[in-house]
Amino acid sequence: MAKKGRTITDTDLEKPIKAYKNLEFMMSRSGRGLRILSEFLEPEARFEREKISDTIVFFGSARISSDEEARQALADAKKNGGDVAQAERALGMSRFYEEARALSCRLTAWSKGLKGKAKRFVICTGGGPGIMEAANKGANDAKGHNVGLNISLPFEQHENPYISRELAFDFHYFFMRKFWFAYLAKAVVVFPGGYGTMDEFFELLTLVSTKKMGKPMPIVLYGTEYWNDVFNLDAMVKYGTISASDLDLFYRTDSVDDAFDYISKKLSEHHIDNPGGAM
Numbered sequence: 001m002a003k004k005g006r007t008i009t010d011t012d013l014e015k016p017i018k019a020y021k022n023l024e025f026m027m028s029r030s031g032r033g034l035r036i037l038s039e040f041l042e043p044e045a046r047f048e049r050e051k052i053s054d055t056i057v058f059f060g061s062a063r064i065s066s067d068e069e070a071r072q073a074l075a076d077a078k079k080n081g082g083d084v085a086q087a088e089r090a091l092g093m094s095r096f097y098e099e100a101r102a103l104s105c106r107l108t109a110w111s112k113g114l115k116g117k118a119k120r121f122v123i124c125t126g127g128g129p130g131i132m133e134a135a136n137k138g139a140n141d142a143k144g145h146n147v148g149l150n151i152s153l154p155f156e157q158h159e160n161p162y163i164s165r166e167l168a169f170d171f172h173y174f175f176m177r178k179f180w181f182a183y184l185a186k187a188v189v190v191f192p193g194g195y196g197t198m199d200e201f202f203e204l205l206t207l208v209s210t211k212k213m214g215k216p217m218p219i220v221l222y223g224t225e226y227w228n229d230v231f232n233l234d235a236m237v238k239y240g241t242i243s244a245s246d247l248d249l250f251y252r253t254d255s256v257d258d259a260f261d262y263i264s265k266k267l268s269e270h271h272i273d274n275p276g277g278a279m
Contacts, residue, residue, distance in 0.1 A: 039176035043169055047184065050166055051117065053275035055124035055147060055184040056107055056263065058100060059200045060131025060191030070094035096191050096223060097134040103189065103256045104138025110264055112144055118275055119145055121186060121267060126150065126177075127168065131191045133160035149177050182207060186271045187218045187263045190250075192226040208249050218266035219250040220259050227252070
């Protein structure tokens, strides 16, 4: 009730909240569809604004560190009585960080030399540490724009500092993040990684093998010894659960030069004159 002698105005009454400003509703089960839709529409608008036509996606472990960090960790382990064997193993794996960085840098420099106003074949990662950081850093070394599709997790995942600020995303839903990996991708490089990396690799293979991916998709599986130890896809052919031709859906290599030549050749053959990310 208004004070005596004063007229009641709109400010005396509690104004209703607009639905899209109602955080309680937006974060509720009923608002889930809007949250999902926002993780489609907001990235789409940003990619269009930044003229991103297509991407080269790098997948790989968040736990692989740079050569410098791995050497320091080994020195600390030896000095302080730490797990030297684990530190030595990490140093061996650090080659993949350095090679991901080098490959990303070369691909970015190559793509920047292409004609046209749109940004072509922009490096895209999951935005976190490890191999993701290495690829974003390599693109940054070449002074190129690069994308980080981060995901909110209770551990490991934090945004690396090499992502182009205007192209740094933070997703809640894994499936929307994976959509944006696949939709704009014109090539994929899969470095050693864990469950997440394998999930992303096998989902892409499924999309390509079932022809749900309506575009040529060169996929490079990088690190032959690691992947041979991790899984044996020949056994799936042996038992008839995949076709022998399914093993041709990806290319294996241990060389930055080889990976660069393969990817740049495939992109030149299939995608130079076909910008855009239709699946």
